[in-house]
Amino acid sequence: MIRTRFAPSPTGFLHIGGARTALFSWLFARHHGGEFRLRIEDTDRARSTDAAIDAIKDGLDWLGLDCDGEIVSQHANAPRHVEIAQHLLDTGKAFxxxxxxxxTEALRDDAFKAGRALRSPWRDRDASEAPENAPFTVRFRASDDDMILSDAVQGDVRWAAKDFDDLILLRSDSSPTYNLAVVVDDHDMEISHIIRGDDHLVNAGRQCQIYDALGWERPVFAHIPLIHGDDGKKLSKRHGALGVEAYRDMGYLPEGLRNYLLxxxxxxxxxxxxTDDQAQAAFGLGGLNKAPARLDFSKMAHVNAHHIEAADDERLLELASPFIEAFENRETDAELIRNRYLAAMPVLKTRASTLEEIAAQGYFLIKSRPFLIEGKPAKALNDEARDRLTRLHTLLQGLAEWTEPLLAEALKAFAETEEVGFGKIGQPLRAxxxxxxxxxDLAHVMAFLGRDESLARIQDQFPPAH
Known part of the structure; x- marks a missing residue:
């Protein structure tokens, strides 16, 4: 059974980098017909919050990354972690x-100057030599052999034995540390493949020593390079690194963000x-790159635009509704709003890269009239232009059908009759x-608005004499 996991710390929102890690793990499991598990690494009780856990769940749900089985709490597994630490003590693999x-600080400074990691003198001393009731930690007895990890992305990675310290497994209050908890949980959850950021690569070396000491089979590790900003530096808030919910609130589709992160x-x-089916069929660890990827918002918008154009019109309208409802000075008839946007959606969705842009480009459909025209559009409505609109109004009233092709033809013919360039017609009419x-384009605008609304808006701009 192929079984992957996503194991975030619940200290904030679902970061874009975490979302990509979850996506890769989800796709790999789905590709193989396996399981994708969620484990909340909530051992840091001071920083772990229910709100952050909810934000992670909501982010995964919105992205469409469904999890298998119950969500695992690492904190709840603490007794099991302590049990394994005791086993390592009993077998001489810990002390x-x-x-x-x-x-500790003094010894660490000495070790650093000597170019090696901290090794505790208590690894070779008997605990009976310690003062009575003295507090203690439980440390792993680091191996004296070099460590080699065959990583599915990074290839063979080697660490010298001197680079590994005697890792603390249990703190002085008997609480387990991260590297012990991760190994025990991944083993007990039967995780076959661990896909995560390469900032965990050194941790993998430490964790493999624990696996080996326990005689447990190592999972396959795949450490992916972190996402960088457009300046090539590690992604941070100043690059616009946001939580998944921020992209949702900006109007990205979950399938668009999935495709971009993929x-x-x-x-x-x-x-x-x-598509999701194509991604699941194609995904494999061999396609992962060693070089860091750069977050590109223009590319993200481009990919999202593709998925918006392919999406169902009614679904887009439902998703865009919060953006539409946020407009001031808009038509309040819900049915009218729905009908006009739905009629225009086949055109609107070819011009938008986000749901917010769909709403904005269709705002003209639901503006309450008469509306105030200011700035550059108002300059196009001079006396000559208003007179011309009255003549156009008469022409349009006489059209037998109100369809986009006939409207486009009528506008072209009117410009020829008036012996002016189309701009002299188009600019005031658009205003x-x-x-x-x-x-x-204007023929679409009038078709979407309908005959009565279009003629009424033109009539609103007649010269005062009319």
Whole structure:
């Protein structure tokens, strides 16, 4: 059974890098018909919050990354972690260390100067030599052999034995530390493949020593390079590194963000766009790149635009509704709003890269009239232009059908009759119909608004004499 996991610390939102890690783990499991598990690494009780756990769950749900089985709490497994630490003590693979904080710091400084990691003198001393009731930690007895990890992305990685310290397994209050807890949980959850950021690569070396000491089979490790900003530096808030919910609130589709994150450090030939079925069929560890990927918001928008264009019109309208409802000075008839946006959606969705842009480009459909026209659009409505709109109004009233092709033909013919360039017609007409708001071409605008609304908006701009 192929079984992967996503194991975030619940100290904040689901970061974009964590979302990519979860996606890769989910895809690998789904590709093999295996399981994708979620474990909350909540051993840091001071920083772990229920709100952060909820944010992680909500982010995964929105992204469509469904988890198998019950969610595991690492904190709840603490008794099992202590049990394994005791087993390591009993088998001589760990020892009680009675170093004080000051002694530890001094020894660490000495070890650093000598170019090696800290090795506790208590690894070779008997615990009976310690003062009575003295506090102690439980440390892992680091191996004296070099460590080699065959990583599915990084290849063979070697560490010298001197680079590994005697890792603390249990703190002086008997609480387990991260590296012990991770090994025990991954073993007990029967995780076969661990896909995570390469900032955990050194941890993998430490964890493999624990696996080997316990006689447990190592999982396959795949350490992926972290996401960088456009300046090539590690991604941070100043690069716009946001939580998944922020991209949702900006109007990205979950499938759009999934597709973008998929290609952020993984490739399958030259294919750029993927459906979920295509992604699951194609995904493999061999396509993961060693070089760090760079977050590119323009590319993200481009990929999202592709998925918006392919999405169902009614679903887009539902998802865009919060953005539409946020507009001021808009039509309040819900049915009218729905009908106009739905009629225009086949065109609107070809011009938008986010749901917010769909809403904005359709705002002209639901602006309450008469509306105030200011700035550059107002300059197009001079006396000559208003007179011309009255003549256009008469022409449009006489159209037998109100369809986009006939409207486009009528506008072209009117410009020829008036013996002016189309701009002399288009600019004031666009101002009258949309108030200067974003909109498709004018024939589409009038078709979406309908005969009565279009003629009424034009009539609103007649010269005062009319």
């Amino acid at each position: 009680k260390c009675f170093l004080t904080a000051d002694e 290609r952020l450090g993984w490739s399958h030939g030259d294919q750029e766009f993927f 009258a119909l949309t108030g200067g708001a974003q909109a498709p």
